[in-house]
Amino acid sequence: MTREVEMHICLGSSCFSRGNKEVVMFIRDYLKKNHLEDKVIFKGARCMGNCSKGPNLRIDDRIEEEVTIARIEEILERELARLK
Numbered sequence: 001m002t003r004e005v006e007m008h009i010c011l012g013s014s015c016f017s018r019g020n021k022e023v024v025m026f027i028r029d030y031l032k033k034n035h036l037e038d039k040v041i042f043k044g045a046r047c048m049g050n051c052s053k054g055p056n057l058r059i060d061d062r063i064e065e066e067v068t069i070a071r072i073e074e075i076l077e078r079e080l081a082r083l084k
C-alpha cells in the first residue's frame with residue numbers, strides 16, 4: 001500500500017514545552033483508530049526554526065503552526081479525511 005501523506009512533528013525543546021507530547025499521543029491514537037497507519041508516515045523532527053509559533057507540525061511541505069491539543073483533531077480531519 002502506498003503512503004500518501006507525510007507528517008513530521010517538531011520534537012525540539014520549545015515545541016515540547018508547548019505541549020507537543022500530548023499532540024504526538026493524540027495523532028498516534030487517531031491514526032490507529034482510523035486505520036491510517038499504512039497511509040500516513042508520522043515521524044519526529046528537529047527544531048523547524050519556528051519556535052515561537054509551536055508546536056509545529058509539517059504536513060507534506062507545509063508547516064501547521066500552534067498545533068495544540070485543542071486544534072489537532074480538526075487539523076487531522078481536514079488533512080486526512082480523504083484517506084479514510
Ligand code: FES
Pocket residue numbers: 010011012013014015016046047048049050051052054055056
Ligand atoms: S522547537 Fe519546534 S520549531 Fe523550534
